[in-house]
Amino acid sequence: MDLDLAAIRAFVAVVDDEQFGHAATALGISQQAVSKRIAKLETQVGAALLARGSGRTAPTDAGARLLPHARTMLAACAEAVAAVHARPRPLRVAVFAERIAPIELMRNYFALHPTADVELVLPNGALYRTEPATDSAAADFVCSTRDFLVDGRVDAAFARAHGGPRPLPGHISACPAYREPLHLLVGREHPLAHRSSATLDEIVPYTAWVPGAVVASEWADFYRELTAFSGIVVETGSHPDGFEKMVDRVATSASMVTFVGDGGRTPWHPHSRQLTITDPTPAYPWSLLWSTRNDHPALPPLIEYFAAGYTPDSPATYWVPDSDRVLFTRGVPSPMGVSA
The missing domain is CATH 1.10.10.10 (Winged helix-like DNA-binding domain superfamily/Winged helix DNA-binding domain)
Structure with missing residues (x-):
């Protein structure tokens, strides 16, 4: 056809x-x-x-x-045209979704490198459905940026370097990009709503709703490991119709909590409250991943920018999964996978 x-x-x-x-x-x-x-x-x-x-x-x-196949077809077409004219295609960088920290990281990169020929690729053009999805259905349409990188659809990707259902092949390397502190989101009727901060122990009595963790992925493993560390129960359930609906559900609940990233853009809601989490602060370890087999000329400047920009510091006040700790305390590019 x-x-x-x-x-x-x-x-x-x-x-x-x-x-x-x-x-x-x-x-x-x-x-x-x-x-x-x-x-x-x-x-x-x-x-x-x-x-x-x-x-x-x-x-x-x-x-x-x-959708992901359609995006691949358009990218392949653009690459074919570029090859005819003997010019390199734009560097493709996968970012999981809008309103998350890597989008802001790339805004800063573009501000400092205005002539960079880089395009952002969102593997999940529709992160949320119009109807609630079952666990098996969700796996059909939520695609990890790591999958796009390993499959060769993009040149680099922002993701957690560890966890997930598929180990990374040996040619994938990574450097830390941003250790993103997580905040607690509650509604105004929640018992913690009058607080400006809460410890992990104080959150334990309340179930955390994290619908994205329904999919077998590196971010689902992050929350599984957070549960093992803190005792906080994480409930997945089904996706609402958009991030705004998720915030609305939490904001109008007197018992539900969820986590939002410090570097993302959480939709405003008049009844929502954000609290700093302490003792320790859970942080999502965003890394920049790429293939060492990739010779795109725009890739080395991107790697250099993030490798040089991340400053390792004391992990005492932050929690990240043990598997990510070495990369984020050492702060230098590292091979991530097993031999392909």
């Missing part, structure tokens, strides 16, 4: 912009043309790919499964 590349591009644009009208503007065509291209693609694959609702358009289950 020969898929229409223009239809693939329209599909990705609608997913990224969440509206047909915005996608049409970005592509420079009419909204009717976008709809026709999507209809043609759905006919070719034999499945509905997009679902409209509540002012936004999101992928269906089939669309979510197609």
Whole structure:
């Protein structure tokens, strides 16, 4: 089957912009043309790919499964054109989602390197579904940035270097990028809401809701290891429809808590409260990962920037999983995997 590349591009644009009208503007065509291209693609694959609702358009289950492959097709096309013109394609860096710390890290990199030919790739174009997902269904559409790196779809990725269902191959190397302190998010009726901080021991009586940990992944292992260290029970449950809905559920609960990263952008809610966590502060160990087999000319400056920018310090006030501690206290690039 020969898929229409223009239809693939329209599909990705609608997913990224969440509206047909915005996608049409970005592509420079009419909204009717976008709809026709999507209809043609759905006919070719034999499945509905997009679902409209509540002012936004999101992928269906089939669309979510197609999305990473669609992005790969567009990237391969751009790479083919670049090869014809004998110029290197942009360096592709995978970032798990918007509103998280690595996005801000890359904003700083772009500010200092305005001419850097780098593009960010979000493997999960739709991190949340319009309907609650079962554990097995979630695994079908949430893709780790590490998977994109190992599969050769990107040149570098921000992720935790350890944990996860698949060990990294021997050619993957890593350097620490950011040890991100986690904060506690509660609602205004929660017993801890009047506090500015709480210790890990004080959080133990309250179940922490972390829906993203439903997927077998390095971040799910992080919370499993945090439970083993602190005794805090982590409940996964199903994904709500967007980060805002997750915050809303916690903000209107008198007993639920969740964790949010210091370097991300948490949606504002009038009834939510953030507390500093102490004794110790759990921190998510974001690393920059890359393949030592990759000779892209834009990769060494990126590695040098993060390797030189991270300053190891005393781990006494922070907690990271034991497997990450050596990398983050030593602060130098290190091979991460086993021989492929």
